[in-house]
Structure formats: structure tokens, C-alpha cells
Amino acid sequence: MTRPWWRGAILYHVYVRSFFDADGDGQGDLAGVAAKLDYIESLGVDGIWLSPIHPSPDRDWGYDVADYESVHPDYGTLADFEALLEAAHARGLKVLLDEVLAHTSDEHPWFVESLTGGEAGPKANWYVWADPKADGTAPNNWLSVFGGPAWAYQPKRRKHYHHKFLRQQPKLNWHDPGAREAALGVLDLWLARGVDGFRLDVANAFLHDAALRDNPAVPPAERTAAHWRHASDLQRHLFDSNLPENIPLLEEVRRRVEAHGERFVFGEFSEEEARCGAYCSPDEGLHSAYTFVMLLARKLGPQFVRDHYATLAGHPGHWPTISFSNHDVPRTVNRFGGPDAGPDVAKLMFALLATLKGTTLIYQGEELGLPQARLTRAQLRDPVGDLYWPYDGGRDGCRTPMPWRADAPNLGFTTGTPWLPMAQEHAGLTVADQEADPDSVLAFARRVIALRKGSEALTAGEIGFLEAPDPLLAFTRTAGAETVACVFNLGSGTAEWAHEAIGAAEPLLALGATGVHPGRIVLGPGSGALLQFAAGPDRL
Structure with a gap:
């Protein structure tokens, strides 16, 4: 039996807004991704995963979708997407979309109708609404990852709605058949347009506990420094997400995707590592998934890696998705090597990432060994960074634009004003500089990828x-x-x-x-x- 293309594939994670700006407005765009496909192909990867491309008010930079059927005007048009898809496929590259189906923007027409259409309206229950307690406070103790209660009161309905993240990101109610079918229809639409699969944002949070039971506390004896990072980490998220009932739902998602041929759907599971394998197995759930275990680690010791794989091995047949870095966490080289780490750490971690079992996700710039950018509070665009400053600088330090050329304005990213400042730490690490250096991190990354692609053991063993x-x-x-x-x-x-x-x-x-x-x-x-x-x- 021929193994599926995604089993052992290497996917390059493109944060579109920061990749390459083709029209000079300071925002990366789809035409910019298309313009750099030769570079992506030269890495030897199997495909690209695009950050969300849909229209959004950008409260959370695309992870608050206002229209699932179209393309964000900052990124271009549907025709630009179709051109990118065709050009990528001509090079043998797969294209996957980042779909955010656990929640929407509060500006999405679905939510507007749910809010204003009355208790008997067709979309009244498309979102998670609940009565306040007698004193007006939130229905239960669920906390938002982005701070405070995970509920917002709306006087129009005299109810609270649930939001796991920002108040402007209301939770879609997957228990409602109409809402569920609408979300699945989003996948059908883009699969019919030719995409090769999806990364599903917070796929562990599609279902919530219909009885709205309180989340239990993490026992004090089990708390580590990491549990104090956000107040919500002091809860075990057993009822606002991570329900066992999520498994057959994810199986329904996978079947919907597979109805379009050999496609790939993997999920982000942000909590409860032990359940990740249960959500992805040969017979149940999605094809694959990743957790934040590797992404949040500050030290990657041998036992840590062994323990992670031992946990996943508790679910026979589980195929993991492995990544050390993405748009949500500090860059690999500093997280594992400290503030002054350099190319040696970058090479070591890239080689380890490429040889561990799984489908590999490489975040843009990791092949260059880019360090985390240091930004001031005034430069931040991330709501998380602003909320927790100065304890947590947020996610913008890993989202600064790609450095392409040292001899061009804005390191070759844009001829305009970049949406985030160019990282001065990246000035000597541009693509052009590294392509001229056979000992660079980029040259090493290409060698490692080629080595892996030439070995069935390293690819899928x-x-x-x-x-x-x-x-x-x-x-x-x-x-x-x-x-x-x-x-x-x-x-x-x-x-x-x-x-x-x-x-x-x-x-x-x-x-x-x-x-x-x-x-x-x-x-x-x-x-x-x-x-x-x-x-x-x-x-x-």
C-alpha cells in the first residue's frame, strides 16, 4: 500500500502578512508568496501551509474570520489565490489553508444574525449563549486564554456569549446542526477550489460541555512556573474544550475532507497533551496533530523528547506533526539556545526537527536561523503582547517580516512601510547573504531536507x-x-x-x-x- 503523501511530508509555514509584499503597501500578500515560490521549492519541502487568508477585522490578525468565502483585501483577490495555487501545483507543491472554525469574528454575518435575529431566529444557537448568574456575572468559571472571563455580556439578548480568546472572537456552537454544517461547508468550498488540506486552529475546542460545568483547578502540587503564564493555565480545560466527544466530530471532519480525494487535515491541540493522540489515529479523528509541548519548551533535554513520544505512543498508529516554532511562540534559536545563540544552535535544532518521526512543520525563517526580534511596546500589534507587557512580549517578535536582501530597503520585504518593523537582528541573516555562504544555516537546512527526502527511514520510518x-x-x-x-x-x-x-x-x-x-x-x-x-x- 502506498503511503499517503502527507505521511512524513515537510510543510513550510508561511505567515502571509510577513512573507513578501508584492504591491508595496507594507503587507505581505498572495502575489508575494507566488513571487517566492522558486525559493520555497529550492528548500526541498513538499508544500506550504498559509496562515489565514480570509477577510478579517484583524483583532487577532486573521484568526477572527469575517467571511470564509473570500480573500482578505490586504492579501489580494480570489484570482490571486487561484494563481498561487496553480503555480504551486505546477512545482509539485501542496497548498494547505489555516481554517479557524472553532470561532469567528463578531463581525461575521453569522454572529450578527445570532445576536440580532431573536431567540427563535435560525442562527440563534449558532454561538454559545448562556444566561448570566443572578448577580449578572459570567455563567461559569471558564477563563479566556487572552485574559479575564471567557464570557461577554450582550444586552441585546440579555445573555453572555462564550469566547475562548478575544471578546471579538465568539465561539461557534458545533452542537447546533446548522452551525456544524456551515463550518463543514467551508472545508468543502476550498477543497473544491483545489486546496490540498487544512491546518485546523484550536481543533480541541470545537465542542464545549453543553451543561457548562466549571473547569477544575490544576492541583497546587502539579503547578509549575508555566501554569502561571496566563490565569487560564491554572485550570484544566476539560469542559470548555478537550471533550472526548470531540473525537467522533473530528472523524466527521476527516471524512468530509477525504471525500475530495487524498487530502490532509491536521489540528492544533493547545492543551491536554495526553489527549492529542486520541484525537488522531488510523481509525478516529484527524490525520495528525501537534500540541504546544515542543513549542512552549524552554529546554529540550533527552528525557523531555522521550517522554513526549512515549505519551503519543499510548495511542497506537498515531502519526504526529512536529514543529519547534510557529507564529505563536518565540523563535527556536533563542528559546533553546538563549538570547545570544547563533547558527550552531539553529543547525542543531533544525537537524533534530527534520529527523524526529512525524510530518514536519518549518516556520518561515527557521531555515535561516532567525532569532526573536526585540520590539518595544509601542511597536507591538499583538493584543496578547499588549495585555501581558512586560512579562510577556507577545507574538510579534516571531512575526516580523522575512529578510530577503541586505542591500534593499526594509531588507527586501517591501518598498513601503512594513506593518511590523524589520528586525535589526536579521540584517546579517538575509536569504541573499546566506545563499552566498555554503556554511550558512540555509545551506545546511537544504542539505538536511535533501538527506531526509532521500531516506525512507527518515521520512516515514x-x-x-x-x-x-x-x-x-x-x-x-x-x-x-x-x-x-x-x-x-x-x-x-x-x-x-x-x-x-x-x-x-x-x-x-x-x-x-x-x-x-x-x-x-x-x-x-x-x-x-x-x-x-x-x-x-x-x-x-
Whole structure:
């Protein structure tokens, strides 16, 4: 049986507004993505995942959709999208959309009608409405990820509506058959237009508890520093999201997508890591998913990685989607390497990302080793950054525009005024600079991607973790008779791994100060090696 194209694919995550501006208005656009398809193709990836492209008032920069059927005017027209899709397909690149179906903008016509159409109106229950308590306060204790109660009172209906994020992002009620069918119809529309699949925003939150039970608290003994990041993290999100009933619903979503042929639908699951595998299995739920476990980690030690895969392994057949970075979290190089980390950390983390089991998501700029941009509060456009300043600088530090050329205004991103300032930290890391340097992070990323694409084991093989002394992370990827051993030193000192089979291996990649000897391998800090074994996994 031929494996599906997405199983082991590498998808390049394009944050459209910050990728490339083709018309000089300071906003990245679809014509800009089309203009850079040669670059994307040169990376060796299998496709692109576009951030939301629909019209939006941009309270949350596209994650508050006001019209699912069209294209945001900042990004162009439907004809621009169709041209991009055709050009990408001509290069063999898949195109996936980011669909936000758990909630809409409060400016979406569905919500306007739900608010104004009366209690008996056809869309009265398309959103999650509830009576206030006797004293006027919120119906229960659910908290918004973006701060405060997850409810907003509307005097027009004398009720509260639920919003897991901003007040301007009312929760769509997937319990209502009309709302559910309308949301599924969005997928049908864009699949019919030729897209190859979707990333579904907060797919763990499609369903809520109809009885509106309070979320329980995270027990004090289980709380870590991360739980205090937002007040909502002090709750276990068992009733506003993460319901077991979500599994058959996601299965319905997958069947709807698969009715259009071999397409791919994966989800973002923002809480309750242990349930991620249950939401995606060979027989239930979506094709794949990712959690924020890797995305929020500040230190990636060997045991941390092993534990994450052990959790997922509790759901046989689960195929993960793996990413270290995206539009919501600080950039990889600083998160794992500290404020002054450089290309060595970027290369190490890119090699690790590309060799772990799963469908791989590469956020734009990770192939350049871009660090997090430092912005002032006055420069922020992100509501989260403004709310939690200065404790949390928000998400704009990873959303600044791509640096293309050092010799052009705004590093080649736009001839106008960029919507976010260009990061000065990126001035020496442009695409043009790195393409001229065979030792650059970009050159290394292309080599690693090509190596992976040439190996069935690294692309779609199973993963098995090997006994190795800390801080070494060692694992195998195996497909048929091909086994690749991947060994990474995640520590700050030199480490050695002794194994009798090492001498029989063919070195595929050496990163940093690496010495491969008969029966042992010596790895300097931040180094790694890939070793190929032709005889099968039993050698290790």
C-alpha cells in the first residue's frame, strides 16, 4: 500500500502578512508568496501551509474570520489565490489553508444574525449563549486564554456569549446542526477550489460541555512556573474544550475532507497533551496533530523528547506533526539556545526537527536561523503582547517580516512601510547573504531536507529511542532494512557514546565537533551525527 503523501511530508509555514509584499503597501500578500515560490521549492519541502487568508477585522490578525468565502483585501483577490495555487501545483507543491472554525469574528454575518435575529431566529444557537448568574456575572468559571472571563455580556439578548480568546472572537456552537454544517461547508468550498488540506486552529475546542460545568483547578502540587503564564493555565480545560466527544466530530471532519480525494487535515491541540493522540489515529479523528509541548519548551533535554513520544505512543498508529516554532511562540534559536545563540544552535535544532518521526512543520525563517526580534511596546500589534507587557512580549517578535536582501530597503520585504518593523537582528541573516555562504544555516537546512527526502527511514520510518548517557539524545528511524541512528548532544560539554555497532555504520551527516570511531562516537557541545545501517534495526 502506498503511503499517503502527507505521511512524513515537510510543510513550510508561511505567515502571509510577513512573507513578501508584492504591491508595496507594507503587507505581505498572495502575489508575494507566488513571487517566492522558486525559493520555497529550492528548500526541498513538499508544500506550504498559509496562515489565514480570509477577510478579517484583524483583532487577532486573521484568526477572527469575517467571511470564509473570500480573500482578505490586504492579501489580494480570489484570482490571486487561484494563481498561487496553480503555480504551486505546477512545482509539485501542496497548498494547505489555516481554517479557524472553532470561532469567528463578531463581525461575521453569522454572529450578527445570532445576536440580532431573536431567540427563535435560525442562527440563534449558532454561538454559545448562556444566561448570566443572578448577580449578572459570567455563567461559569471558564477563563479566556487572552485574559479575564471567557464570557461577554450582550444586552441585546440579555445573555453572555462564550469566547475562548478575544471578546471579538465568539465561539461557534458545533452542537447546533446548522452551525456544524456551515463550518463543514467551508472545508468543502476550498477543497473544491483545489486546496490540498487544512491546518485546523484550536481543533480541541470545537465542542464545549453543553451543561457548562466549571473547569477544575490544576492541583497546587502539579503547578509549575508555566501554569502561571496566563490565569487560564491554572485550570484544566476539560469542559470548555478537550471533550472526548470531540473525537467522533473530528472523524466527521476527516471524512468530509477525504471525500475530495487524498487530502490532509491536521489540528492544533493547545492543551491536554495526553489527549492529542486520541484525537488522531488510523481509525478516529484527524490525520495528525501537534500540541504546544515542543513549542512552549524552554529546554529540550533527552528525557523531555522521550517522554513526549512515549505519551503519543499510548495511542497506537498515531502519526504526529512536529514543529519547534510557529507564529505563536518565540523563535527556536533563542528559546533553546538563549538570547545570544547563533547558527550552531539553529543547525542543531533544525537537524533534530527534520529527523524526529512525524510530518514536519518549518516556520518561515527557521531555515535561516532567525532569532526573536526585540520590539518595544509601542511597536507591538499583538493584543496578547499588549495585555501581558512586560512579562510577556507577545507574538510579534516571531512575526516580523522575512529578510530577503541586505542591500534593499526594509531588507527586501517591501518598498513601503512594513506593518511590523524589520528586525535589526536579521540584517546579517538575509536569504541573499546566506545563499552566498555554503556554511550558512540555509545551506545546511537544504542539505538536511535533501538527506531526509532521500531516506525512507527518515521520512516515514518508525522511531526507537536508544540508551545513551545524558545529555545525549539517541534514536533510530527504521523502514524495512534501512536504519538511521540519530545522535545529538543537547548539552554544553563533550559527551561520548560507546556502541559496538557504530563502526559498521555509514556516516550520513556530521554536525559540529563530531568524531566517529570504531565502537564509539564523541560529540562536542551542540553537535550531532546521523549514521546509516543497512543491516536493519537489530544491530542497535
